Amino acid sequence: MSNVEQTAGTGTKAEIRAYVEENFLYMHPGMEVSDTDNLMALGVMDSLSFVELVEEVQERYVISVHDVEITEENFGSISALAAYIEGKKA
Secondary structure (H helix, E strand, C coil): CCCHHHHHHHHHHHHHHHHHHHHHHHHCCCCCCCCCCCCCCCCCCCCHHHHHHHHHHHHHHCCCCCHHHHHHHCCCHHHHHHHHHHHHHH
């Protein structure tokens, strides 16, 4: 992976983390979430917030997310989501 790709991935991950913190973590004061934590399993996100996140990703990154791609494997953690977005943009 080139330095440009690493920077882009890091930037994407930081953007996703900021979005999750601002929109979902405020309901869980004091909770620390790592980039690899499963957001649904921790209760940070529910099905409605999952849908909101998918919509945000489509709008922010101008990508189409197909129904079959909406999985915890792609959207379950901050790292997984950043990797998914970078893959779609490539």
